[in-house]
Amino acid sequence: MxxxxxxxxxxxxxxxxxxxxxxxxxxxxxxxxxxxxxxxxxxxxxxxxxxxxxxxxxxxxxxxxxxxxxxxxxxxxxxxxxxxxxxxxxxxxxxxxxxxxxxxxxxxxxxxxxxxxxxxxxxxxxxxxxxxxxxxxxxxxxxxxxxxxxxxxxxxxxxxxxxxxxxxxxxxxxxxxxxxxxxxxxxxxxxxxxxxxxxxxxxxxxxxxxxxxxxxxxxxxxxxxxxxxxxxxxxxxxxxxxxxxxxxxxxMSDKSDQDGKPNLLFLEDFLNSRWPFAGSRVICPISDPFVKHHGALGGFVRVYLGDCSVLQEMVTACRGLPEVETALAGSEAADLFEMPRDREGDFVVISKKGFVVGSRRDEHDLSQLGEQRLRSHGGLSEQKG
Amino acid sequence: MxxxxxxxxxxxxxxxxxxxxxxxxxxxxxxxxxxxxxxxxxxxxxxxxxxxxxxxxxxxxxxxxxxxxxxxxxxxxxxxxxxxxxxxxxxxxxxxxxxxxxxxxxxxxxxxxxxxxxxxxxxxxxxxxxxxxxxxxxxxxxxxxxxxxxxxxxxxxxxxxxxxxxxxxxxxxxxxxxxxxxxxxxxxxxxxxxxxxxxxxxxxxxxxxxxxxxxxxxxxxxxxxxxxxxxxxxxxxxxxxxxxxxxxxxxMSDKSDQDGKPNLLFLEDFLNSRWPFAGSRVICPISDPFVKHHGALGGFVRVYLGDCSVLQEMVTACRGLPEVETALAGSEAADLFEMPRDREGDFVVISKKGFVVGSRRDEHDLSQLGEQRLRSHGGLSEQKG
CATH class of the missing domain: 3.40.720.10 (Alkaline Phosphatase, subunit A)
Structure with a gap:
């Protein structure tokens, strides 16, 4: 045929x-x-x-x-x-x-x-x-x-x-x-x-x-x-x-609460607040200096560590956060989602549908979001298209 | 008599x-x-x-x-x-x-x-x-x-x-x-x-x-x-x-881990990472600009909120942190420890024996601690004297 x-x-x-x-x-x-x-x-x-x-x-x-x-x-x-x-x-x-x-x-x-x-x-x-x-x-x-x-x-x-x-x-x-x-x-x-x-x-x-x-x-x-x-x-x-x-x-999902404020987790701040010596760096793959309307806030981030000895502890803690859908070691995430292993973070964090994850508060210009409700994507909740 | x-x-x-x-x-x-x-x-x-x-x-x-x-x-x-x-x-x-x-x-x-x-x-x-x-x-x-x-x-x-x-x-x-x-x-x-x-x-x-x-x-x-x-x-x-x-x-308690690094929680960073719009301010009552050897890191902090609607949520989350001995609403803490109610925070957080609580990472000069293990006080674990 x-x-x-x-x-x-x-x-x-x-x-x-x-x-x-x-x-x-x-x-x-x-x-x-x-x-x-x-x-x-x-x-x-x-x-x-x-x-x-x-x-x-x-x-x-x-x-x-x-x-x-x-x-x-x-x-x-x-x-x-x-x-x-x-x-x-x-x-x-x-x-x-x-x-x-x-x-x-x-x-x-x-x-x-x-x-x-x-x-x-x-x-x-x-x-x-x-x-x-x-x-x-x-x-x-x-x-x-x-x-x-x-x-x-x-x-x-x-x-x-x-x-x-x-x-x-x-x-x-x-x-x-x-x-x-x-x-x-x-x-x-x-x-x-x-x-x-x-x-x-x-x-x-x-x-x-x-x-x-x-x-x-x-x-x-x-x-x-x-x-x-x-x-x-x-x-x-x-x-x-x-x-x-x-x-x-x-x-695309709505990411704001009933008062219109974005539901967000600043993950690098969170990790540094508890593991200040681990050298955590959170990369938001949605980041785009040319785009203002999502403030680089999406549903998926990669975490790179200076000290990987606390990796499992961090993954467990992130999984326990109410903002988080799941957290996975980088290799596990790469296998599961067929992503390139060599470019994967030490672990990844994916937010729940109504939430976004950022890096550090001082890295995200929330004023750019204006008065409108935050709508964004990047996570499992925006995988349907 | x-x-x-x-x-x-x-x-x-x-x-x-x-x-x-x-x-x-x-x-x-x-x-x-x-x-x-x-x-x-x-x-x-x-x-x-x-x-x-x-x-x-x-x-x-x-x-x-x-x-x-x-x-x-x-x-x-x-x-x-x-x-x-x-x-x-x-x-x-x-x-x-x-x-x-x-x-x-x-x-x-x-x-x-x-x-x-x-x-x-x-x-x-x-x-x-x-x-x-x-x-x-x-x-x-x-x-x-x-x-x-x-x-x-x-x-x-x-x-x-x-x-x-x-x-x-x-x-x-x-x-x-x-x-x-x-x-x-x-x-x-x-x-x-x-x-x-x-x-x-x-x-x-x-x-x-x-x-x-x-x-x-x-x-x-x-x-x-x-x-x-x-x-x-x-x-x-x-x-x-x-x-x-x-x-x-x-x-006085030892507050460092096996590698000699202080076991610390930067509470204001933690709160801002998850409730960025609550206007949290963490005050370390141990703070002393004249003292270098504890980096203003102790076992007891007070949290003041701009938006108290999330207070109970925060207290519950803090209680769940492994660094934390207990977290109490300010009025509750004031009653329990016979502290002045009018000067109490919206809630207080007390660290476990081996841990200290700070405010924001950028507020604490850890370089002042030098090579020695951090020893500090402020919490329930240093109440015996």
């Missing part, structure tokens, strides 16, 4: 047919199942509703931690983070003790389905909301392979030589949207649509921003409007004859 | 006979029962040994917190801290939110046995090791009442008009000792002896410093030498015909 007539590529043990007609993969960042359910109930998502009725639909567990970078990479490699190597936005280099932000593909292992497709002659268009993700997923893509890869955030800086397309702003007739807006995501979809209309790509990877989901719960005016705008564009893709697949990278 | 012939004074419901012959009360600061027991076993304390054989001896519970100021005041008032008002070296003014160090008698309630005795014509000599304590216990004493009151620390600054004695250095023939030394305490005893020899007082209150006890465990060369030097002087007092009573203000 193998379709030997259709050419295919292979990656990480899986076979992928080359697209026979335009194929569009849309990754809605922070696409918690509650947004879909609420939108279906509110009858504002006719196109996604028709997908549910006539297409394939499932709620899946995303890779851990439930963050943007690891899951975008898992989507375009078909593999867990242990295989592609990107298990956070932020990591600590155990050799040097220095913290690094992942800003490009240098810490990535292997290649991507997109790059393999490009190598096989498929015209790939990969468009991201934020430029930092563009610089990772452009791995193996290049204008010389007829790939187009740019971000909405830096649309006004695009060039044929680097992005495979000149001056996206003028071409699309839209100004580069603000980095902190829902429009950044809609720009990605509009650009994808125009590329499809102009027949400039065969395989599209369009990945959005979770700015709206971080700020607005399912059923709110803002999130409903945003989901409706996305759904409308999904309809346009199908009308143009594309095969469309829509997925999320991770879920 | 009442000795109506002997004149007496009354304070806080108790009657005290005026001394019929020279009466010397010596308060050995940090006089843990282990120092006495070890010294008796090592046969280096012949005079104290004879007190045990032929006099009255008991191990008593001191006032809580087991600190110098509260217990010196309890000794010279015959009353708990709820009556005399001095329940720490350091306190937070609930009205202003400001922290204050107790440097004189302005926050004290009522008067002292010493002052009452002076009023009744008894010549009182009160000598302290440190000047900060002198400025509290000189309450109601004055040269006009023939009282003498000075500190070893400021012996070179003494004057007839303020201290009832001129130039103690020259009179005693000893230089003012270093503030951080065992000699500071021996100076107190030597000065008392000389006053007794010169018949300049009837009632002596001689209160020492716990510098040696903070640094050296019972049975060490240094603490044995110190105890021997004290015992020798006690013998001289009895030889001169004085009635001598020796007591301690509080005990």
């Amino acid at each position: 193998s379709s030997s007539q259709i050419p295919s590529i292979q990656l990480h043990g899986r076979t992928y047919n080359l697209p026979q007609r335009p194929t569009v993969i849309i990754c809605i960042d922070g696409f918690d199942p509650a947004y879909l359910q609420q939108g279906i109930e509110d009858a504002i998502l006719p196109n996604l509703a028709s997908f549910l009725r006539t297409g394939f639909h499932a709620t899946a567990d995303c890779a851990m931690p439930s963050l943007t970078n690891p899951n975008n990479l898992s989507i375009i490699t078909g593999a867990p983070t242990s295989v592609h190597g990107i298990s956070g936005n932020y990591y600590l280099d155990k050799e040097t003790g220095q913290e690094h932000m992942i800003v490009d593909d240098t810490t990535m292992y292997g290649t991507t389905i997109l790059a393999k497709m490009a190598d096989a002659g498929v015209r790939v268009a990969a468009i991201t909301a934020k430029d930092k993700l563009r610089r990772i997923i452009n791995h193996g893509l290049s204008p010389s392979k007829k790939s187009i890869c740019f971000s909405a955030q830096c649309a006004n800086e695009s060039s044929i030589s680097e992005h495979g397309i000149d001056d996206v702003e003028q071409w699309l007739g839209q100004e580069t949207p603000p980095q902190y807006s829902g429009d950044l995501s809609l720009f990605v979809l509009d650009a994808g649509l125009k590329l499809l209309q102009e027949d400039r790509a065969d395989l599209f990877y369009l990945t959005l921003s979770d700015y709206i989901q971080h700020k607005h719960a399912p059923g709110s005016k803002e999130s409903n409007q945003f989901m409706q705008d996305i759904d409308f564009r999904i309809g346009q893709f199908t009308n143009l004859g594309a095969i469309v697949a829509v997925t999320g990278d991770h879920g | 009442s000795s109506s012939q002997i004149p007496s004074i009354q304070l806080h419901g108790r009657t005290y006979n005026l001394p019929q012959r020279p009466t010397v009360i010596i308060c050995i600061d940090g006089f843990d029962p282990a120092y006495l027991q070890q010294g008796i076993e090592d046969a280096i304390l012949p005079n104290l040994a004879s007190f045990l054989r032929t006099g009255f001896h008991a191990t008593a519970d001191c006032a809580m917190p087991s600190l110098t100021n509260p217990n010196n005041l309890s000794i010279i008032t015959g009353a708990p801290t709820s009556v005399h008002g001095i329940s720490g070296n350091y306190y937070l003014d609930k009205e202003t939110g400001q922290e204050h160090m107790i440097v004189d008698d302005t926050t004290m309630y009522g008067t002292t046995i010493l002052a009452k005795m002076a009023d009744a014509g008894v010549r009182v000599a009160a000598i302290t090791a440190k000047d900060k304590l002198r400025r509290i216990i000189n309450h109601g004493l004055s040269p006009s009442k023939k009282s003498i009151c000075f500190s070893a620390q400021c012996a070179n600054e003494s004057s007839i008009s303020e201290h009832g004695i001129d130039d103690v250095e020259q009179w005693l023939g000893q230089e003012t000792p270093p503030q951080y030394s065992g000699d500071l305490s021996l100076f107190v005893l030597d000065a008392g002896l000389k006053l007794l020899q010169e018949d300049r007082a009837d009632l002596f209150y001689l209160t020492l410093s716990d510098y040696i006890q903070h640094k050296h465990a019972p049975g060490s060369k240094e603490s044995n030498q110190f105890m021997q030097d004290i015992d020798f002087r006690i013998g001289q007092f009895t030889n001169l015909g004085a009635i001598v009573a020796v007591t301690g203000d509080h005990g």
